[in-house]
Amino acid sequence: MTDLQIWVxxxxxxxxxxxxxxxxxxxxxxxxxxxxxxxxxxxxxxMTTAWLVAEHEVPLWPAAFLGLAxxxxxxxxxxxxxxxxxxxxxxxxxxxxxxxxxxxLFMIEQSAGLAFGHQPLAGQxxxxxxxxxxxxxxxxxxxVLLIGVTVLVFAATALWIRYGRxxxxxxxVGDGEATARLLGLPVARVRLLAFAVSGVVAGVAGLLFAPxxxxxxxxxxxxxxxGFLALVVGGTRTVWGPLAGGLLLGAVQMFVPYxxxxxxxxxxxxxxxxxxxxxxxxxxxxWRVRT
Amino acid sequence: xxxxxxxPAGALRRPPTAEAEAETEAGARAGAGxxxxxxxxxxxxxxxxxxxAGLALVAAWAxxxxxxxxxxxxxxxxxxxxxxxxxxxxxxxxxxxxYGAYAGIGAYAVLVAQVKLxxxxxxxxxxxxxxxxxxxxxxxxxxxxLSGFFLAAVTLLFGTAFQRWLVASEDLTGGASGMAAGxxxxxxxxxxxxGVLMAAGLLLVWAVAWLVDRLRRGAWGVTVRAARxxxxxxxxxxxxxxxxxxxxxxxxxxxxxxxxALFATFQAGVTPETFTLDIVFLAVFMPLIGGxxxxxxxxxxxxxxxxxxxxxxxxxxxxKLVLTAVVLAVLLVAPNGLLxxxxxxxxxxxxxxxxxxxxxxxx
Numbered sequence: 001m002t003d004l005q006i007w008v009x010x011x012x013x014x015x016x017x018x019x020x021x022x023x024x025x026x027x028x029x030x031x032x033x034x035x036x037x038x039x040x041x042x043x044x045x046x047m048t049t050a051w052l053v054a055e056h057e058v059p060l061w062p063a064a065f066l067g068l069a070x071x072x073x074x075x076x077x078x079x080x081x082x083x084x085x086x087x088x089x090x091x092x093x094x095x096x097x098x099x100x101x102x103x104x105l106f107m108i109e110q111s112a113g114l115a116f117g118h119q120p121l122a123g124q125x126x127x128x129x130x131x132x133x134x135x136x137x138x139x140x141x142x143x144v145l146l147i148g149v150t151v152l153v154f155a156a157t158a159l160w161i162r163y164g165r166x167x168x169x170x171x172x173v174g175d176g177e178a179t180a181r182l183l184g185l186p187v188a189r190v191r192l193l194a195f196a197v198s199g200v201v202a203g204v205a206g207l208l209f210a211p212x213x214x215x216x217x218x219x220x221x222x223x224x225x226x227g228f229l230a231l232v233v234g235g236t237r238t239v240w241g242p243l244a245g246g247l248l249l250g251a252v253q254m255f256v257p258y259x260x261x262x263x264x265x266x267x268x269x270x271x272x273x274x275x276x277x278x279x280x281x282x283x284x285x286x287w288r289v290r291t
Numbered sequence: 292x293x294x295x296x297x298x299p300a301g302a303l304r305r306p307p308t309a310e311a312e313a314e315t316e317a318g319a320r321a322g323a324g325x326x327x328x329x330x331x332x333x334x335x336x337x338x339x340x341x342x343x344a345g346l347a348l349v350a351a352w353a354x355x356x357x358x359x360x361x362x363x364x365x366x367x368x369x370x371x372x373x374x375x376x377x378x379x380x381x382x383x384x385x386x387x388x389x390y391g392a393y394a395g396i397g398a399y400a401v402l403v404a405q406v407k408l409x410x411x412x413x414x415x416x417x418x419x420x421x422x423x424x425x426x427x428x429x430x431x432x433x434x435x436x437l438s439g440f441f442l443a444a445v446t447l448l449f450g451t452a453f454q455r456w457l458v459a460s461e462d463l464t465g466g467a468s469g470m471a472a473g474x475x476x477x478x479x480x481x482x483x484x485x486g487v488l489m490a491a492g493l494l495l496v497w498a499v500a501w502l503v504d505r506l507r508r509g510a511w512g513v514t515v516r517a518a519r520x521x522x523x524x525x526x527x528x529x530x531x532x533x534x535x536x537x538x539x540x541x542x543x544x545x546x547x548x549x550x551x552a553l554f555a556t557f558q559a560g561v562t563p564e565t566f567t568l569d570i571v572f573l574a575v576f577m578p579l580i581g582g583x584x585x586x587x588x589x590x591x592x593x594x595x596x597x598x599x600x601x602x603x604x605x606x607x608x609x610x611k612l613v614l615t616a617v618v619l620a621v622l623l624v625a626p627n628g629l630l631x632x633x634x635x636x637x638x639x640x641x642x643x644x645x646x647x648x649x650x651x652x653x654x
Contacts, residue, residue, distance in 0.1 A: 036443075081623075082619060089626070093384075094438075094439045095386060095439065098386060098439055098443060099579065100622050102575060103572075106572045110615060113608070114609055114612055118608075221568065222451070225444055225451075228440070263455045263456065263459035265455075266451050266452035267452050267455070267456070270445070270449055270452045273445050273448050274433050274445060277437050277441050278433065278434070
């Protein structure tokens, strides 16, 4: 636990999972729904950028912008075409929406495999300076960017949710959609906004984490599950909860292979999930968990 | 008996889903005097007969071609996994996604029996069922309080962990390269050929689909489905809904493990890559494509899945993508699936057939 280099990795993983979890939280607040397609969104952002740069020699920043735009479009389409229509028909039962989002997840993965190939792609780093070194600990430029942007995104979201007009609307809709509708609040637009913003957050996460993890068309499912776990561990009461959960999960995923062996990561993550899902009282999950 | 006080009272008054509505409507049409659990004769007779005819067609199509036989067995394996998933997912309403693991257990049990224990292959079938049931019950107990997204996430994580375990425990499972049986399966010195094995597999699919359909419409199935819609009401009738859920999970795991065992028996080998999470997603889609109203929907769905993902040369790599598009279209446009759509068309042209049974209306 004293090797600082591992702690840098913990920070990187934690920031990434925290960002995905923040995406979950935004959709949860706005639409009362866990968007399991967030992991694939992140892969699409990273893969579009890497593919444009490597195969079509598009300059880096425009490529990154296009990657983000693609993800926002996907996220908005998910709400408009699938989630809204399925939810409005399923009268409160969440199973149809869950199945639909599973289909969306699988569909984005398969389309990414078809469009960008089934081989792994190397992620493009947006910051191309020399690595920093503090007393033997090497910090790659992408890590600096990832950690810095994460802090910025979380701070901005916290301020927006608390003070911004649309942010307050988001919370109003999340706290009681029926009431918000009754009051004449623009529920459909707020939900769309939640999906769009969460798409940006997931896209940024994928873009900045890609240089560390590499990209494969089917890495989205793992990211979805880890982000979800980070959200549950951190709780949904505050905006900063997901970041705490992400960091905890990052620590588990970095230290377990170091001490126990690589296959234990999935066992320990499963254990963490079981313990948290089963034994944390409803106080930490604001939303209904138990049957 | 425990009553969960966290559930809002409104749950009881929740409007019934389209599926339940169709059923009540059809039940009313079938005659008020008929008990709810009664089995109309037409619904009893036709689906198994049509199913048998369809499976016979598959067998005839496969014929002696080794590739076609592979596909037919793959279809049977998918159909069994889909049927296994049908019980907890469609009937009990809990989306457990550990089905790749259950099928893997069935497959590895057959090969462990042959390779490691030098026992006959068929011993692996009941052993695999038993292990899969035990795992499903343990996992079900550990996740008893979870539903919806939480259950799906935990069971997916379980599937991932199980795959890592298969790779890591080389002594038992042969690690990443998997296991292969030297000789094909033998029963008392007789080596059944590939055609016989394929026919047996298709017969198994027919039997399981028939049994699951009987189960769905029998008293137990009605109770399970009622518990999905109004758990509080069923619980207050003195039924322990948790035990019902566990039993549904165990039944599904046993059926899925038979799918894995069929694969291992026919191919005489298995690797950790055989039953991936992809198959789990496909298994969720199968009943949806075919139609939720009858277990035969899962069989039809399996046929569609094998056809689009493996057999159609036009689709090549894009098979799974096309399939997901089909699933989304079904979810959005025809929530009753292919069989439901066919059934509605049939009713439109033959209004007299309505009296035949209440079952078809569910689609």
